[in-house]
Every structure is written in C-alpha cells, then in structure tokens.
Amino acid sequence: MDVYSSLINIVGKDRVSNSQEELFIYSRDPGAQHPRKVDYVVMPKTVEEVQKVVILANKEKIPITPLGGGFTLSALVVPNKGGIVLDMKGMDKIIEVNEKNRYAVVEAGVSQAALKTYLEQNYPHLQHSTPEAPPTVTVVGNALIQGHGHISPRYGVNSDMINGMEVVLPTGEVCKIGSCSVSPYWFTRGPLPDLSGLFIGWFGTTGVVTKLSIKLYPKPRYREAMAFSTDDIDLITDAIFEVMQLDLLEDFFLITQEKPDWMNHVFFVIIVSGHSKKEIELKINTYKNLFQAFKGGDKVKFVEDLHPALEKRFLDVPPLAALAADFRKGGGFEYTGAILPVDKVPEAWRKGMEIAHKYGMLCSYVHQVLMGNSIMFGFNYSFNRADEEDVKKTRKALEESNRLTFELGGMVWKGEVGAQKLTMERMDPNTAELIKKVKMLLDPNGIMNPGNWD
Numbered sequence: 106m107d108v109y110s111s112l113i114n115i116v117g118k119d120r121v122s123n124s125q126e127e128l129f130i131y132s133r134d135p136g137a138q139h140p141r142k143v144d145y146v147v148m149p150k151t152v153e154e155v156q157k158v159v160i161l162a163n164k165e166k167i168p169i170t171p172l173g174g175g176f177t178l179s180a181l182v183v184p185n186k187g188g189i190v191l192d193m194k195g196m197d198k199i200i201e202v203n204e205k206n207r208y209a210v211v212e213a214g215v216s217q218a219a220l221k222t223y224l225e226q227n228y229p230h231l232q233h234s235t236p237e238a239p240p241t242v243t244v245v246g247n248a249l250i251q252g253h254g255h256i257s258p259r260y261g262v263n264s265d266m267i268n269g270m271e272v273v274l275p276t277g278e279v280c281k282i283g284s285c286s287v288s289p290y291w292f293t294r295g296p297l298p299d300l301s302g303l304f305i306g307w308f309g310t311t312g313v314v315t316k317l318s319i320k321l322y323p324k325p326r327y328r329e330a331m332a333f334s335t336d337d338i339d340l341i342t343d344a345i346f347e348v349m350q351l352d353l354l355e356d357f358f359l360i361t362q363e364k365p366d367w368m369n370h371v372f373f374v375i376i377v378s379g380h381s382k383k384e385i386e387l388k389i390n391t392y393k394n395l396f397q398a399f400k401g402g403d404k405v406k407f408v409e410d411l412h413p414a415l416e417k418r419f420l421d422v423p424p425l426a427a428l429a430a431d432f433r434k435g436g437g438f439e440y441t442g443a444i445l446p447v448d449k450v451p452e453a454w455r456k457g458m459e460i461a462h463k464y465g466m467l468c469s470y471v472h473q474v475l476m477g478n479s480i481m482f483g484f485n486y487s488f489n490r491a492d493e494e495d496v497k498k499t500r501k502a503l504e505e506s507n508r509l510t511f512e513l514g515g516m517v518w519k520g521e522v523g524a525q526k527l528t529m530e531r532m533d534p535n536t537a538e539l540i541k542k543v544k545m546l547l548d549p550n551g552i553m554n555p556g557n558w559d
C-alpha cells in the first residue's frame with residue numbers, strides 16, 4: 106500500500122492531504138525564510154493515531170514535522186526534507202483543570218486563546234502565562250520552545266511551568282514524563298530524573314508531545330500599566346536591575362522604534378497587579394519613587410499622558426506591544442529572539458541600529474525582561490513579502506543580528522536552521538556530541554523534524 110493510502114487508513118480521508126493547494130500553506134510560515142516542500146499533511150485526533158503515523162514513518166523512512174500553531178516565524182515547522190507535517194490542532198481537548206493544585210492538562214492542539222477563554226469562564230481567579238503571539242498558537246508549542254508570556258518576568262519562562270507530558274517517542278512508544286508517570290496527578294516534574302529536558306528546546310526532533318500539564322497562577326483582580334521613558338541607553342542595565350530588585354511587578358518590557366518621533370525614546374513599561382486598588386497604588390508609587398531617586402533624579406521620566414489606546418494594548422493579555430512595530434506594506438515580519446545578559450543591552454541596541462540602517466530599515470525593538478537575569482531582545486524587522494529584494498535584505502539583517510547576539514555572549518531563541526548551525530559551531534564539542542547521542546538513541550532513523558539541531 107502506498108503512503109497516502111496508509112495514512113488514510115490511520116486517520117481517515119478527511120484528515121490527510123497531499124493536494125498542492127492544501128500543502129501550499131504548510132510549505133511556508135509568516136517569517137522571511139524560504140518556502141520548502143511538504144508531501145503530506147496529517148491531522149491526528151488521538152494518541153493512537155499519532156503512534157501509528159510514527160510507526161509508518163519509521164517503516165517508510167519518511168520525515169515527520171510536528172506543528173502546533175506554526176508561528177515561530179523561523180520556519181521550525183516547515184520541513185527541511187519533505188515528508189509529513191503532523192498538524193496537532195485536531196487534538197484540542199482541555200483534559201483537566203486542577204484548581205487546588207493549580208495546573209491544566211491540555212492536548213497538543215489547544216490554543217492559547219482556548220485555554221485563556223476556558224479559564225476566564227470557569228476559573229476567573231487563575232491564569233496561565235500567555236505569549237504575545239497570535240491567539241491560535243498552542244500552549245504546547247510555546248512551552249516546548251521555551252517561550253515566555255505576560256507573567257514571565259514574575260514567574261519564569263513558560264518551559265519552567267511544565268509539570269509533565271505524554272510523548273509519543275520517535276519509535277512509537279507512549280511515554281509519560283513527570284509525576285503523571287507514577288501518580289494520577291500531573292502536578293510536578295520532580296523529585297525524579299527530569300526527563301522533560303529530552304523534549305524541551307528540541308524543536309520536535311525527539312518526539313511528539315500529545316499532552317502537557319502547565320502551571321496556573323493566581324490572577325489578581327486589578328492590573329495597571331505605567332510607562333517611564335529615557336533617552337539615555339546606557340541607563341538601561343541599571344534601571345532593569347533596580348526595577349527587578351523591588352520585585353513587585355507582573356510584566357516588564359522595553360519598547361522603542363525610530364518612527365513616529367514620539368516613539369523614538371526608550372520606554373520601560375511596567376505592569377503591576379493587585380487584589381485591591383490600594384495595593385496597586387502602593388506599587389505604582391513605589392516605582393515612581395524609584396525613578397524619581399534614580400541616578401539623582403530626572404533621568405527617567407514618568408509618562409504622564411500614556412494614550413489610553415496604548416495603555417489598553419499594554420494591559421491586554423497577551424499585550425499587543427508588537428503591534429506598535431513598524432509594519433510596512435507587504436505585511437512581512439520576523440524578529441530574532443536574542444536572549445542576552447541584561448548588561449549587554451546598550452551595546453545590542455547601538456549595534457542593532459547600525460545593522461538596521463545598513464539594510465535601509467528602521468529600528469524597532471520589543472524586549473521582555475525575563476526574571477532580571479536575561480532579556481529577550483527582539484531585533485524586529487518588517488518587510489514587504491511581495492518584494493524578493495526586501496525579503497533577502499531582511500534575511501541578511503537577521504543573520505547579522507544573530508551573529509551579533511553570539512558576539513555579545515547571548516543565544517538565539519527559536520532560531521531558524523542557520524541560527525542553529527551558528528549555535529552548534531560555538532558549542533562545547535562534548536555537549537554537541539551528547540546532543541547527537543541523545544538524538545540517535547531516541548530517533549535511530551532520523552525521522553523527526555530532520556535538519557534541526559543537526
């Protein structure tokens with residue numbers, strides 16, 4: 106039997122396709138990377154179907170690329186070597202919300218919007234950490250790529266919030282990771298050897314996660330956004346340090362862009378939350394006092410007239426700060442997620458500006474401060490998708506920004522294949538060898554999202 110017929114046997118004819126019209130959308134993503142060939146798209150509904158597809162792929166030596174929302178912008182879900190795109194959106198059940206133990210167990214296709222809405226309707230006092238990505242992206246895809254959300258500066262990156270998973274290994278066995286391997290509760294990863302690291306950050310090269318438990322957090326009744334601005338880039342590191350030392354915020358990001366002129370400053374946006382208005386007031390005043398006294402005063406100004414529309418965008422969950430980016434005609438957008446030590450931000454800012462200008466672009470950055478130890482520094486580039494020259498320039502600017510990130514001692518988050526290569530070139534050889542051995546052990550036929558972390 107040919108592969109197409111075998112896939113139909115597994116999931117039924119409505120959930121498999123090899124038609125060019127349907128494969129078109131899976132052969133590219135919204136970023137600046139090149140489109141690539143896809144042979145089949147399959148939409149499983151059950152873990153057994155995933156298992157059967159994986160077993161078939163091993164037999165036929167066909168690559169499988171797991172796909173959630175497909176919005177990393179770095180083409181991580183566009184197959185490098187053709188084969189099957191395993192679109193997980195059909196597995197969309199919220200299996201459990203355990204209120205008292207504060208976690209949710211979701212299937213791989215559950216979107217950020219679905220979990221957020223479900224919690225709002227049924228558990229309005231609980232929330233999960235929501236990335237600033239389109240609402241269709243998945244909870245699982247985001248956690249697996251070490252994403253971050255609107256409460257990450259308070260609680261950590263979203264992969265730290267994983268309590269456990271169910272995974273179909275590349276050889277077809279179903280494996281449970283974390284407390285769910287020994288208990289009915291999906292409430293913690295330890296105390297056990299922490300096997301979740303075999304699947305986090307691997308870009309779907311070590312298995313297909315079918316279920317995942319994510320931590321939930323208290324959702325205070327009140328939230329407010331405040332903004333401070335400065336023109337002195339060299340103050341950024343100390344300002345971040347002082348703000349994080351106070352330890353009172355929920356979200357904290359920096360934003361700037363060259364146009365319009367009023368945006369051409371460094372804005373520190375701080376979101377505070379509280380169970381009473383009094384608590385919020387106290388927090389706001391504490392931050393105002395901090396900046397009044399900072400470096401002798403007057404260096405970082407409180408933005409008195411934050412436009413209500415902008416304030417709303419910042420307070421939205423997810424915050425829509427990226428919407429402020431300099432979107433050009435043609436609608437293309439990609440950013441390099443530089444994870445930088447906080448003290449490298451001023452240098453990244455200056456050199457990033459040089460790169461943007463070299464390629465005839467305007468600078469725009471959104472950075473989220475991650476617990477104060479590091480910052481996700483987004484070198485943002487918008488481009489005209491219909492103009493091949495513009496797309497090429499963007500690719501070059503992205504590559505230079507990636508090189509700059511490494512020069513500054515940082516790392517590229519959710520990097521496309523080129524950025525992964527730069528990472529592997531710099532990696533300690535024994536670490537690179539260990540990655541290779543783990544990969545070989547789990548995926549002896551090399552079927553899982555090949556080309557990534559090679």
Ligand SMILES: Cc1cc2nc3c(=O)[nH]c(=O)nc-3n(C[C@H](O)[C@H](O)[C@H](O)COP(=O)(O)OP(=O)(O)OC[C@H]3O[C@@H](n4cnc5c(N)ncnc54)[C@H](O)[C@@H]3O)c2cc1C
Nearest residue numbers: 173174175176181236237238243246247252253308309314
């Ligand atoms: C405007 C914009 C703003 C953004 N802001 C943020 C932000 O604030 N924070 C943030 O974290 N991200 C952000 N992103 C990046 C990205 O959209 C998100 O991280 C998103 O949550 C990724 O999830 P996804 O479902 O799209 O993953 P996908 O792109 O589908 O998958 C990501 C990777 O995980 C693998 N994968 C997916 N599902 C599985 C599975 N079930 N099993 C095994 N492997 C799997 C894929 O093969 C791929 O390698 C933003 C993107 C855009 C476009």
